Amino acid sequence: MVPRTPVPARPVNVLLLAVAGAVTVANIYFPQPLLAAVARGLDVSERTAGLIASAAQIGYALGILLLVPLADSARLRRLTSVLLALTSTALLVAAAAPDVVTLTLATLALSTTTVLPQILTPVAAVLAGPGRQGRVVGLVGLGLTLGSTLSRTVSGAVTDASGSWRVAYAVAAAATAALLLVLPRRLPERLGSRGDASYARVLAGLPRLLVVHRELRISALIGACAFAAFSVFWAVLAFHLSAPPLGYGPGAAGLFGVLTLPAALLSAAAGPLTDRYGASAVNAGGLVCAGLGLSVAGLAPYSPAGLVAGANLLVVGVSSCQVANQARIFRIGRTVAARVNTVFMLATFGGGALGSLAGSWLYAAHGWAAALLAAGACVAAAGLVVPVAARAAVPSCVRDVTREAGGIRPRIPQGES
Numbered sequence: 001m002v003p004r005t006p007v008p009a010r011p012v013n014v015l016l017l018a019v020a021g022a023v024t025v026a027n028i029y030f031p032q033p034l035l036a037a038v039a040r041g042l043d044v045s046e047r048t049a050g051l052i053a054s055a056a057q058i059g060y061a062l063g064i065l066l067l068v069p070l071a072d073s074a075r076l077r078r079l080t081s082v083l084l085a086l087t088s089t090a091l092l093v094a095a096a097a098p099d100v101v102t103l104t105l106a107t108l109a110l111s112t113t114t115v116l117p118q119i120l121t122p123v124a125a126v127l128a129g130p131g132r133q134g135r136v137v138g139l140v141g142l143g144l145t146l147g148s149t150l151s152r153t154v155s156g157a158v159t160d161a162s163g164s165w166r167v168a169y170a171v172a173a174a175a176t177a178a179l180l181l182v183l184p185r186r187l188p189e190r191l192g193s194r195g196d197a198s199y200a201r202v203l204a205g206l207p208r209l210l211v212v213h214r215e216l217r218i219s220a221l222i223g224a225c226a227f228a229a230f231s232v233f234w235a236v237l238a239f240h241l242s243a244p245p246l247g248y249g250p251g252a253a254g255l256f257g258v259l260t261l262p263a264a265l266l267s268a269a270a271g272p273l274t275d276r277y278g279a280s281a282v283n284a285g286g287l288v289c290a291g292l293g294l295s296v297a298g299l300a301p302y303s304p305a306g307l308v309a310g311a312n313l314l315v316v317g318v319s320s321c322q323v324a325n326q327a328r329i330f331r332i333g334r335t336v337a338a339r340v341n342t343v344f345m346l347a348t349f350g351g352g353a354l355g356s357l358a359g360s361w362l363y364a365a366h367g368w369a370a371a372l373l374a375a376g377a378c379v380a381a382a383g384l385v386v387p388v389a390a391r392a393a394v395p396s397c398v399r400d401v402t403r404e405a406g407g408i409r410p411r412i413p414q415g416e417s
Contacts, residue, residue, distance in 0.1 A: 018143025050360020156254015224351030
């Protein structure tokens with residue numbers, strides 16, 4: 001047996017973890033308002049520039065799959081330092097990229113290594129201890145929400161003020177590098193006890209979690225479809241705002257981050273609602289909000305107020321679905337919480353990557369309405385899964401693959417509580 005390494009007792013610096021999560025998750029989202037400026041600056045089409053948004057989602061999904069499971073056994077301080085250093089370097093390469101190929105590859109690399117948000121959340125839970133986990137993890141989650149929401153505003157404002165999208169990448173590199181001076185030393189040496197399974201075996205066991213756990217299959221499918229719709233909208237919004245008759249710059253696209261902040265904060269109510277009414281009910285309400293948001297944005301394509309209203313409805317809808325989906329999968333068991341979250345987030349960001357790619361291509365070929373119709377189709381597909389999730393499941397006849405699938409015997413799902 002490998003000796004178990006206890007997590008040192010230490011106070012939780014919630015503010016530091018929240019800020020670190022906000023800064024690192026921002027690296028995934030801040031390029032979105034810059035795509036039109038990148039297309040002009042590198043003299044490429046909007047469709048080609050859209051590959052950058054897809055690369056960010058693909059890279060993040062790869063990082064979640066390949067790097068997040070390391071947090072169960074690796075030295076956490078060293079892992080954090082390496083990830084921050086690699087991300088900062090890739091951001092500097094992106095800032096100096098001479099062509100779109102270099103920028104896309106740099107974006108793929110930096111998004112692969114900027115997976116600290118998915119590591120810091122379980123760290124907060126372990127350090128908080130019993131009785132404080134919910135509050136602490138909620139505050140770190142709020143940091144992630146603010147980082148993903150406000151990063152678009154900051155990058156757009158920086159680009160407008162400097163006249164170059166490259167400055168936004170340089171600012172992101174500086175902010176990420178600054179965490180190297182503070183974050184690693186405030187983390188435990190290890191997240192928790194080391195397991196006996198090798199890294200390769202842990203990765204090989206991830207697909208079996210989908211086979212064994214019905215809740216994970218449902219949440220992964222709903223999450224992928226909902227985030228695909230979300231990514232379609234945000235991937236093409238900058239192009240739509242910069243085109244006639246609107247003709248706005250990157251700052252306007254970034255301003256949507258501030259204008260949708262109320263929706264992002266409102267989605268925090270999804271947690272208590274899930275506890276009271278069940279994940280399927282919150283999924284249904286969230287998808288209705290997302291569908292209404294896309295409808296408003298499609299019916300009022302040149303109205304700033306209409307676009308803001310649509311964006312808010314979309315944000316609150318998709319964010320609420322995310323909370324409900326994670327609440328569903330975490331009922332599977334604490335001993336596999338990190339791994340089921342890896343599978344869920346991989347599915348979610350895989351859907352986001354496909355949504356970004358499809359949205360950019362559809363917008364370039366057929367315009368705003370076609371992109372929103374594709375997003376609406378994704379919401380409808382997720383809606384078809386919700387009634388299945390609400391039904392009680394029959395006992396599974398799948399053989400017991402407990403050992404390979406995560407270390408606990410899968411329980412028989414009983415539907416939504």
